[in-house]
Amino acid sequence: xxxxxxxxxxxxxxxxxxxxxxxxxxxxxxxxxxxxxxxxxxxxxxxxxxxxxxxxxxxxxxxxxxxxxxxxxxxxxxxxxxxxxxxxxxxxxxxxxxxxxxxxxxxxxxxxxxxxxxxxxxxxxxxxxxxxxxxxxxxxxxxxxxxxx
Amino acid sequence: xxxxxxxxxxxxxxxxxxxxxxxxxxxxxxxxxxxxxxxxxxxxxxxxxxxxxxxxxxxxxxxxxxxxxxxxxxxxxxxxxxxxxxxxxxxxxxxxxxxxxxxxxxxxxxxxxxxxxxxxxxxxxxxxxxxxxxxxxxxxxxxxxxxxx
DNA sequence: TATTGTTATACTCTATAACTATA
DNA sequence: TATAGTTATAGAGTATAACAATA
Numbered sequence: 557x558x559x560x561x562x563x564x565x566x567x568x569x570x571x572x573x574x575x576x577x578x579x580x581x582x583x584x585x586x587x588x589x590x591x592x593x594x595x596x597x598x599x600x601x602x603x604x605x606x607x608x609x610x611x612x613x614x615x616x617x618x619x620x621x622x623x624x625x626x627x628x629x630x631x632x633x634x635x636x637x638x639x640x641x642x643x644x645x646x647x648x649x650x651x652x653x654x655x656x657x658x659x660x661x662x663x664x665x666x667x668x669x670x671x672x673x674x675x676x677x678x679x680x681x682x683x684x685x686x687x688x689x690x691x692x693x694x695x696x697x698x699x700x701x702x703x704x705x
Numbered sequence: 706x707x708x709x710x711x712x713x714x715x716x717x718x719x720x721x722x723x724x725x726x727x728x729x730x731x732x733x734x735x736x737x738x739x740x741x742x743x744x745x746x747x748x749x750x751x752x753x754x755x756x757x758x759x760x761x762x763x764x765x766x767x768x769x770x771x772x773x774x775x776x777x778x779x780x781x782x783x784x785x786x787x788x789x790x791x792x793x794x795x796x797x798x799x800x801x802x803x804x805x806x807x808x809x810x811x812x813x814x815x816x817x818x819x820x821x822x823x824x825x826x827x828x829x830x831x832x833x834x835x836x837x838x839x840x841x842x843x844x845x846x847x848x849x850x851x852x853x854x
Numbered sequence: 855t856a857t858t859g860t861t862a863t864a865c866t867c868t869a870t871a872a873c874t875a876t877a
Numbered sequence: 878t879a880t881a882g883t884t885a886t887a888g889a890g891t892a893t894a895a896c897a898a899t900a
Contacts, residue, residue, distance in 0.1 A: 560753065560754065560850070560851060561749050561750075561752065561753050563749045563814055563817065564749065564750075564848075564850075564851065565837075565841060566818070567833060567840060568727055568817065568820070568821035568824065568825075570840035570841060570843075571724055571727050571840060572724050572728060572731075572742075573724075573844055573847070574840055575720055575723060575724015575725060575727075575728075576724060576767075577844075577847055578721060579724075593721075600710050600712045601713075603710065604709065604713070605709065665711075668715075671717070672716060675843070676843060678842045678843050679839060683839060683842075684716060686839070687716055687836070687839045687840075688714075688715070688716035688719065690828060690835070690839075691716060691720060691723055691836075693827045693828055693832075694719075694723060694824070694825060694827050694828060695719050695722055695723055695726075696827070698722070698726055699713075699722060701709070701713075702709060702713065702714060703709065
C-alpha cells in the first residue's frame with residue numbers, strides 16, 4: 557500500500573495501537589481469573605515491595621483516589637486484599653494481599669506472561685528483549701517507582 | 706528498587722503505560738491546533754490514499770459507526786472534512802479533506818512528530834528506528850491496511 | 855488547618871436500539 | 878430483506894464536591 561500516510565507507520569501511532577490492542581488481549585487473558593487488567597495491577601502493586609496506602613496506589617495506577625475505593629471494596633469482598641489502618645497515622649489504610657490474593661496474582665501473572673508472549677510472537681526472543689529494553693529506557697523517567705530496574 | 710515485581714518491568718506493562726502516556730502527550734501537543742488525537746487520526750485517514758466511507762473509517766479507527774457521526778459533524782462544521790454521497794451507492798458517504806483540512810492535518814502531523822521525538826528522546830536515533838521496526842513487525846498483522854509498508 | 859478515605863452527584867463517553875434512505 | 882448512516886436513549890465510567898476521621 558504505497559500511499560499510507562507516514563503518521564500511520566510512525567513509532568508513536570504504532571505505540572498507541574499496540575497499547576490499546578494489548579490492553580484488550582490482557583483483559584481477555586485475565587477473564588479466566590475473573591480479573592480485569594486494572595484489578596490485576598492492583599494486586600500486583602499491593603503485593604509489591606513497599607506497603608502502599610490507597611493514595612500511593614492511586615498515584616501508581618494514575619487513577620483518582622475515589623476509584624480506588626470501589627476497586628478495593630470488590631477485591632476485599634472477594635477476599636484478595638485487606639485494608640489495615642496504619643498505626644502511625646490512623647487516617648491511612650495500608651494495603652496487603654491475602655494468601656488467596658497472592659495466589660490469584662501469581663496465576664494471573666502467568667496468564668499475562670503467556671498473553672504477552674503471544675502478542676509479541678512476531679518478534680524473536682532477542683528482539684523481544686531489546687524491545688523491552690527500549691521501552692524501559694523510555695519509561696524509566698516517567699514511572700519513578702521503577703527505580704533503575 | 707530491588708523488589709519491583711517483574712510484571713512492572715515487562716514489555717507488556719511498559720507497552721501499556723507508554724501507550725497511555727503517549728496518548729496524553731499527543732493530545733497536549735495537538736491542543737495548539739485545537740484537535741484531539743482522535744480528530745487528528747480522522748483527518749489522517751480521510752486524507753489517505755483510499756477514499757473511505759464512514760463505515761470503513763469506523764473500522765480503521767476501531768470506533769462504533771455512531772461515534773463517527775459526531776466526529777464528522779464537528780470536523781465538517783469547522784470546514785475540515787466533507788461528506789460526499791457515493792454516486793455508485795447512494796447510501797454511502799465518501800469522505801474527503803477540504804483544503805483547510807489538509808493544511809490542518811499537515812500542521813498537526815508536524816506537532817505530533819515533534820511530540821514523538823520528545824517522548825522517545827531517551828533513545829538515540831538508531832534505537833528509535835529499531836523500536837519502530839519492532840512495533841511495525843508486531844502490529845502489521847493487526848492493522849491490515851498497513852500492507853507491508 | 856490540612857490530609858486520607860469515603861460518599862453522593864453530575865458529567866462524559868460509549869453501547870444499544872430504532873429509524874430513514876437506499877440497495 | 879439487508880446495509881449505510883443517523884438519532885435517541887440508557888448505561889458505564891469518571892471527575893467534582895462535600896463530608897467524617899484523623900493529624
